[in-house]
Amino acid sequence: MYKLMVxxxxxxxxxxxxxxxxxxxxxxxxxxxxxxxxxxVEIVVDGGFSPKVVVLERDVPADIIFTRRDASxxxxxxxxxxFGTRAHxxxxxxxxxxxxxxxxxxYQYTCGMNMFFGKxxxx
Amino acid sequence: MSIRTRLLVSLILTLPLIATMFGLKLPGDMPTMIxxxxxxxxxxxxxxxxxxxxxxxxxxxxMDTLIALGTGTAYVYSLYATIFxxxxxxEIAAFLIVLILLGQWLEEVTKSRASNAVEKLIELQAKxxxxxxxxxxxxxxxxxxxxxxxxxxxxxxxxxxxxxxxxGNSSVDESMxxxxxxxxxxxxGDRVVGATLNGQGSFxxxxxxxxxxxxxxxxxxxxxxxxxxxxxxxxxxxxxSNIFVPAVLIIAIITFAIWYVFLGASFAxxxxxxxxxxxxxxxxxxxxxxxTALIAGTGRGARIGILIKSGEVLExxxxxxxxxxxxxxxxxxxxxxxxxIIGDVQQVLSIAASLEAASEHPLAQAILGAAKQKNIRLHxxxxxxxxxxxxIKGTIAHQQEFVGNQAWFGVNEFDIKKFASDAKRxxxxxxxxxxxxxxxxxxxxxxxxxxxxxxxxxxxxxxxxQGFHTVMITGDNVGTAQVIAHQVGIETVIAGVxxxxxxxxxxxxxxxxxxxxxxxxxNDAPALAQADLGIxxxxxxxxxxxxxxIVLVKNDLKDAFLALRLSQKTFGRIKLNLFWAFxxxxxxxxxxxxxxxxxxxxxxxALAGAAMAFSxxxxxxxxxxxxxxxx
Numbered sequence: 139m140y141k142l143m144v145x146x147x148x149x150x151x152x153x154x155x156x157x158x159x160x161x162x163x164x165x166x167x168x169x170x171x172x173x174x175x176x177x178x179v180e181i182v183v184d185g186g187f188s189p190k191v192v193v194l195e196r197d198v199p200a201d202i203i204f205t206r207r208d209a210s211x212x213x214x215x216x217x218x219x220x221f222g223t224r225a226h227x228x229x230x231x232x233x234x235x236x237x238x239x240x241x242x243x244x245y246q247y248t249c250g251m252n253m254f255f256g257k258x259x260x261x
Numbered sequence: 262m263s264i265r266t267r268l269l270v271s272l273i274l275t276l277p278l279i280a281t282m283f284g285l286k287l288p289g290d291m292p293t294m295i296x297x298x299x300x301x302x303x304x305x306x307x308x309x310x311x312x313x314x315x316x317x318x319x320x321x322x323x324m325d326t327l328i329a330l331g332t333g334t335a336y337v338y339s340l341y342a343t344i345f346x347x348x349x350x351x352e353i354a355a356f357l358i359v360l361i362l363l364g365q366w367l368e369e370v371t372k373s374r375a376s377n378a379v380e381k382l383i384e385l386q387a388k389x390x391x392x393x394x395x396x397x398x399x400x401x402x403x404x405x406x407x408x409x410x411x412x413x414x415x416x417x418x419x420x421x422x423x424x425x426x427x428x429g430n431s432s433v434d435e436s437m438x439x440x441x442x443x444x445x446x447x448x449x450g451d452r453v454v455g456a457t458l459n460g461q462g463s464f465x466x467x468x469x470x471x472x473x474x475x476x477x478x479x480x481x482x483x484x485x486x487x488x489x490x491x492x493x494x495x496x497x498x499x500x501x502s503n504i505f506v507p508a509v510l511i512i513a514i515i516t517f518a519i520w521y522v523f524l525g526a527s528f529a530x531x532x533x534x535x536x537x538x539x540x541x542x543x544x545x546x547x548x549x550x551x552x553t554a555l556i557a558g559t560g561r562g563a564r565i566g567i568l569i570k571s572g573e574v575l576e577x578x579x580x581x582x583x584x585x586x587x588x589x590x591x592x593x594x595x596x597x598x599x600x601x602i603i604g605d606v607q608q609v610l611s612i613a614a615s616l617e618a619a620s621e622h623p624l625a626q627a628i629l630g631a632a633k634q635k636n637i638r639l640h641x642x643x644x645x646x647x648x649x650x651x652x653i654k655g656t657i658a659h660q661q662e663f664v665g666n667q668a669w670f671g672v673n674e675f676d677i678k679k680f681a682s683d684a685k686r687x688x689x690x691x692x693x694x695x696x697x698x699x700x701x702x703x704x705x706x707x708x709x710x711x712x713x714x715x716x717x718x719x720x721x722x723x724x725x726x727q728g729f730h731t732v733m734i735t736g737d738n739v740g741t742a743q744v745i746a747h748q749v750g751i752e753t754v755i756a757g758v759x760x761x762x763x764x765x766x767x768x769x770x771x772x773x774x775x776x777x778x779x780x781x782x783x784n785d786a787p788a789l790a791q792a793d794l795g796i797x798x799x800x801x802x803x804x805x806x807x808x809x810x811i812v813l814v815k816n817d818l819k820d821a822f823l824a825l826r827l828s829q830k831t832f833g834r835i836k837l838n839l840f841w842a843f844x845x846x847x848x849x850x851x852x853x854x855x856x857x858x859x860x861x862x863x864x865x866x867a868l869a870g871a872a873m874a875f876s877x878x879x880x881x882x883x884x885x886x887x888x889x890x891x892x
Contacts, residue, residue, distance in 0.1 A: 141522045148518045152511050158320060159507040185315020210312030211264070211365060212323045222486030224552075251548030253323045254316075 167191035167259065170200055177201070183216070183227060184208045187247075187256035194260050199238045202258075206230070215250030218258070224250070262304070264369055268362040271305030274298075275359045278352040291343060298351035302336055305358040322506035324543045330510065331539035332357045335866060338532055348529060350866075357540060357870040364874025368549070371881040378560030379488070382481050385437050385456040390421030393465065410468045414459045422455040423470035431462025438476065439815040440565035479806055480814070483568045487559040492551055492572030492835055501547070509542040509850070516854040533866060537853035541869040542846055546876040550838035553884035558831030561888050566814035567824045574810040575835070577794045578828035582774030584724050585767055587788070588735035588742065590781040591798060592721075592749055592818065593711040597624055599631035600692060600712070603683045604705015607637065613664045613697045613707055615640040616655050620647060624693065627709045628664075652695065662699050670696045670703070680706050691744025711745075718749040720818035725750060727826075734758055734766055734788075763788040779821045780808075794828075796821050826892040834887055838880045845876035 168189040170179035176199045179192045184207040194200045206213055206227040217224045221237040239245075239260040247256050274297045277287055287293045306329070313329035316322055332354045339349035391398050393411040406412065406422050414420055420433065432444040435457045444460050447453060453466055455475045472478065513535040521531035551572070559569045569575065589595050602609055614632035617625035618639055632639070645655040652665015663670070667684060670677050677684070677696055684694050684706060692708040724731050733751040735742050735758065742756035755766055764787035770776045771793065778785070778792035781799055786808040789795030797809025798816050806812050811828065813820045849872060851857070853864045864872070 145518060145522045148514050148522075152514055155507050155510055155514075158317075159322060160504070161320075163320060185312065185317075186319035186321045188319070208312060208315060209308055210315075210323070210325055211369070212312065212316075212325060217489050219489055219491050222482075222489050224485065224489035250552065251545070253548055254321060 165190045167193055167257075169193040170195065172198070175199070178203065180205065180232075181256070182207060183213050186254055190256045192256075192258055194239050194258060196239055196242055196260055199236060202235045202237065203232050204235065205232045212251065212253060213249055216247060217250060217252075218245065218247045220245040262308075264362060264366045267305045267308070268359065268366050271301045271355070271359045271362055274300045274304075275352070275355040278355050282352055294349075294351045295340070295343065298336065298339070298355045301355040301358050302332065305355075305362055306332055309358075309361075322510075324506070324545050324548075326506050327509060327539050327543045328357075328361055330513075331536050331866070332361075334532065334536050334539070338529070342529070350529075350533070353533075353536075353866050356867050360867070360870040360874045361543075364545075364877050367874075367878050368545075368881050371878070371885055378556070378563050379481060379484050382477065382484065382563060386477060387419040387421040387456065391415070391418075404472070406468055406471050408468050408471055411465050412468060413463070413465055414453075415463050416459060416461050418459050420453050420455055420457050420459055420466075422468045423475045424453055424466040424468045426451050426453060426464050426466045429462060429464030431464050432460035434458040434460060438480070438566065440567075440820075441815055441817075476814075480563065480568060483570060483806065483812065484559055484563045487569055487571050488552075488556045490555070490571035490573065492555060492832070493576055494551070494832075494835060494839070505542070505547075505846075509539060512542075512850060512854070513538040520855065534853065534855045536866045537855075537864050537869040538850055540866055541849035541853040541864060541873055543873045545873070546842035546845055546880045547839070549877065550842045550880050551835050553881050554831055554834040554838055554887060557884045557887040558827060558834065562824065562827050565820070565823070567820055567827060568806075568812040568814065569824070569828060569831075570810050570812065574794065575828045575832040577775070577810065578777070578825055579832050580775055581729065581777045581794055581825065583730045583732055583770055583776045584825075585732045585734055585770060585776055585778045585788075585792065586721070586751070586818075587763070587778070587780035587785050588733055588737065588745060589711060590816075591779055592717045592733060592751075593713050593745065595711065595781070597627040597693070597709045597711045599627050599707055600710045601687055601708035602631075602705065603680055603708075604697070606635070609697045609705040609707060610635060611637045611640065612657060612662050612704065613695070615642050615657055616645070616653050616662060616664050618642070619645045619655070620653055622647075622653075624695065624709050628695075628707060631707075660699060662697070664695055664697050666695060670698075673700065675700060675703050677703050677706075679703075688740070689744070691741045691748075693741070713745060713749050714816075714818065716817050716819045720822050721750045723819070723822045724825075725752070732770065734763055736760065760784040761787075764791040767791045777825065779818070781816075794825075796824055823892050830890050830892065831887060834884060838883055841883075842876060842880055845872060 166189055168179060170177035177195055178201045180203045182188045182205050204216055204227055206229050209229055213227060215224060215226055223235055225235055227233050242260045245258045247258060248254060278294060278297055281287060309325045309328045312325040316326060335350045335354040339351045342349040388403055389400055390403055390406050391413040392401050392406060393413060398413050403421055412421060426447055426449050430448040432446050433453060434444045435454060436442050438454055438457055456477045516538050517531045517535040520526040520534050521528060555572050562569050586592050610632050613628050614637060617628045640657045642655040642657055647653045651669035652663060654661060654663045675698060687694055687708040692710040694706050694708055696703055696706045698704045721731055731751050732753045732755060733746050734755045737756055739756040742754045746754045758766055763785050767776055767778055767788050768791055775793040777794040777796060778788050779796045780789055789797055789808040795809040796811045798813045811824045852862055853869050855863055
C-alpha cells in the first residue's frame with residue numbers, strides 16, 4: 139500500500155514535469171522601440187531570455203541590448219547564427235549587439251551551448 | 262565568486278569527507294560531516310541551485326538543473342538519513358560538486374584557449390598612424406585616417422591601413438595576415454595591407470581602405486561569422502537538447518520507481534541509481550561538441566591565411582571527389598612572361614618592345630617587362646597599326662617593322678624558315694610565339710608563357726595522392742593547356758571554355774560526385790558558387806571574399822590543399838565529438854540506472870560525476886587538438 143502511494147506520487151511528478159516543461163505556453167513578444175534612425179530592444183538574461191521573442195523592423199539598424207543577470211556558465215555566450223554573431227556576455231552589464239535585418243522572417247538565437255532559445259522576428 | 266575559487270574551497274572541505282570513504286573517523290564525526298558538506302553545497306553548489314531555480318521559473322531546464330537535482334537529492338536524503346540513524350551520503354554529494362566544478366574549470370581554461378583567434382586578430386591592428394597633412398608628418402588615431410590620406414611608415418613600424426605605395430620601398434612582414442613567413446619586397450605601386458609589419462625601409466603610401474573595409478577587418482568579420490555559424494549536423498543535437506533534461510528527469514524517476522517499487526531495493530539504493538542517472542546525463546559535452554571544434558578549426562585556419570566561412574562549408578568539404586582548378590591566376594602566375602628569345606636578343610627585344618609600347622595586348626606587358634629588365638632603350642614609332650589576333654606594325658627609323666604570330670608572317674610571305682624548328686619546339690612547350698622582323702629580314706622570335714606558380718605542382722600532387730580527381734579548366738587552346746597540365750600533374754584538361762561556361766562544366770562534373778572549384782574569383786564567381794565547395798584564392802579581393810566558401814589570403818595552391826584538409830579534419834572532429842558525447846550521455850544512462858547490475862556493471866554517483874566531468878573535458882581537448890593535427 140505504501141509502495142503504491144509512492145508509485146502514484148512518482149507518476150504525478152512525471153506528469154508535472156511534462157506539463158511544466160512541454161506544456162503549450164504563450165510566449166510574450168516585445169517589439170523594438172524606434173529611436174531616431176535605429177531601433178532598440180532590451181533582453182534580460184536570467185534563467186532564460188526575457189522576452190524570449192523580440193520583433194524588429196526590416197532594414198532598420200537594431201541595437202539588441204542583452205543584460206546578463208545570471209552568473210551560470212550556461213549564459214556566458216549568446217549566439218545569433220543568422221546574423222553571424224557569437225558574443226561573450228559580461229555579468230551585470232549591458233551588452234549591445236547591433237544587427238540590421240534585411241529579410242523578414244523568424245531567426246532563432248541561443249545560448250552558447252544551444253540549450254536556451256529565443257527568437258528574433260523581423261517584420 | 263569564480264569557478265576556480267569555488268573549486269578550491271569545495272576541494273578543501275571535501276578532502277576530509279573523502280577520507281571517511283576509506284574508513285577514517287573525523288573528529289566530531291557526524292556533525293562535522295554535516296557542516297563540511299553543507300559548506301560545499303552552499304559555496305560550491307549554490308550558484309547551480311540559483312541557476313536551476315531561475316530556469317525552472319522560466320519553464321526551462323539546463324545542466325544546472327541536473328547538477329542541482331542530483332547533488333541536492335543526495336544531500337537532502339543524507340540529512341533525512343542522519344535523523345533516523347541510517348547510512349548517509351554526504352561525501353558523495355560533496356564529491357560530485359567538486360568533480361563538476363573541476364570539469365567546468367578545466368573546460369573554461371581550455372575553451373578560452375580555443376576561442377581567442379579573433380581577439381588575436383583584432384590585437385594586430387595598429388592604434389595610431391603617421392599622416393602627412395599640410396606637408397607635416399602628424400600622429401593621428403587610427404580612426405582619423407581617411408581614404409586618400411598619405412601615410413608615412415618608418416622602419417619597424419606597423420602599417421595602419423590598406424593602401425598603395427607612392428614613394429620609397431621596403432620589405433614587409435605579412436605573416437600575420439597570410440601566414441607566409443618570408444617578408445615581401447614592396448615598391449612604388451604595390452599594395453600594402455594594414456596590420457602588417459614594415460621591415461628596414463621607409464615609405465609613403467596612399468590609404469585605399471580604412472575602418473571596416475580593410476582586409477584585416479574583413480577577415481575578422483568572416484572568422485566571427487564562421488564561429489557563430491552552425492554545422493547542419495548540429496540540428497540533431499538541437500532537437501535532442503530541447504527535451505534532454507526533462508527526459509532525463511523522467512528516466513531517473515522511472516529508474517527509482519522500478520528499483521524501489523518493483524524490485525524491492527532499499528530506498529537509499531534506488532535513490533543512488535536515480536542520482537547516478539541524473540549526473541551522468543548532464544548534456545554539457547553534447548552542447549560544446551560542435552562549437553568548440555568549429556572555433557578551433559576556423560581559428561587555426563585564420564592564423565595561416567585560410568578563412569573558412571561557415572560550418573556548412575565544413576560539411577560540404579566532406580566527400581569531395583573532384584577538384585577543378587581554374588588555370589590562369591590559379592595554377593599559373595596569371596602574368597605572362599618572356600621565357601625565350603631566339604635571334605639577337607638586343608635587336609629583337611628593342612624592336613618588339615618599341616612597337617608593343619603602344620599596344621594594350623596582355624603579351625605586350627610581358628615583352629615590355631623583359632625589355633625593362635634588360636635596360637633596353639625604346640625607339641620612337643611612327644604609323645602604328647594593330648591587326649587584331651595577328652600582330653602589330655609600325656615604322657622605326659624609316660623601316661617598317663612587324664611583331665606578330667606565325668600565321669600573320671606567313672600571310673605576308675616573310676621568310677621564317679630559319680626559325681621554324683625553334684618555333685615548333687617552343688610551341689610544344691606550351692609557349693606563345695611572336696616573330697619580329699620585316700619583309701626583308703626576320704630578326705627572330707620571342708616565346709611568352711604564363712608559367713605555373715612554383716608551388717602549383719607540389720599542391721596538385723598532394724591532391725592526387727589523397728585520391729582526388731584533378732581537373733583543369735581553361736579558355737586556352739588544347740595544346741597550351743595540355744602542356745601546363747603535364748607540367749603540374751593535372752589528370753584531366755577541359756580546354757577552350759569561355760568564362761561564362763565554366764559553371765556549366767562544373768555542373769556536368771557534379772553528376773559524377775561532389776566537386777570543389779578553386780579559382781581567383783575574378784571571372785569565375787559563378788563556377789565558385791556552382792561547385793559544392795568554392796575555394797577562392799584572392800589575395801583578399803572583395804570579389805573572392807564574396808564568392809568562395811573558403812577564402813585563401815595567399816595566392817598559393819598549397820593553401821587550397823591545406824584548407825580542404827583542415828575542413829575535413831574539423832568536420833571529422835565534430836563528428837567524433839558528437840559520437841563520444843552521445844555515448845557518454847546516452848550509453849551511460851542505462852549503466853547508471855543499474856540495468857547491467859546483474860552482471861556487476863554499475864556506476865555509483867561519484868563515478869558518474871567523474872565520467873561526466875571527463876566527457877566535457879575530452880571534447881574540449883579533442884577540439885583543441887585540431888590546432889596540432891597534421892594537415
